[in-house]
Amino acid sequence: MTAMSVLALTSTQRSLWWGAVIGGFVVVLAVAALLTILVLLVRTIDRRVVMIRDTLQQAASNTADTALIAETATRVEAVLAEGLEHHLFLGRVLGKVRS
Template sequence: MNGTEHALWVSVIIVGFVVVIAVAALLSLLIYLIKRIDKRVDTIGATLTAAKANTANTVLIPQVATGVDAVLAEGLEHHLFLGRVLGKVKS
């Protein structure tokens, strides 16, 4: 093997090592990113489970709204009654 062939073989081997190292680095980065995505998916799953628990009693909202409407209607009746009574006293 002459000097030129030897230099080419050394160059090819060096390029091969660089490619192998680059591929290993990219695969390591890919594994890291996949683990990070998995952790975030678990966090999102926990958040959705908590949201489901927080909204489990939403069927009570219409009942509460009806009760609030009834209290407001009663308060309006008292307000109107007192307005009529106090309006007659001032006259």
């Protein structure tokens, strides 16, 4: 049995092989299309993540001075203490002025 006789195909087998080859090309094209869509979606995700990162950097810069809130609270406490001093002073002076 020679090699040619081994590889000799019937017309049905040849048709099936052609069908497999054409189907393979179709599958390759479909895979390429789907992977292109995947690449585009991942690129969109990448851009959105960059936007989120920039927004978060702005938020971080906006909240960078929140440590001053505690200092402000301390100063407001000082204002309250000074107001109490004013209250005591006015209480002393008011009696003298009325008398």
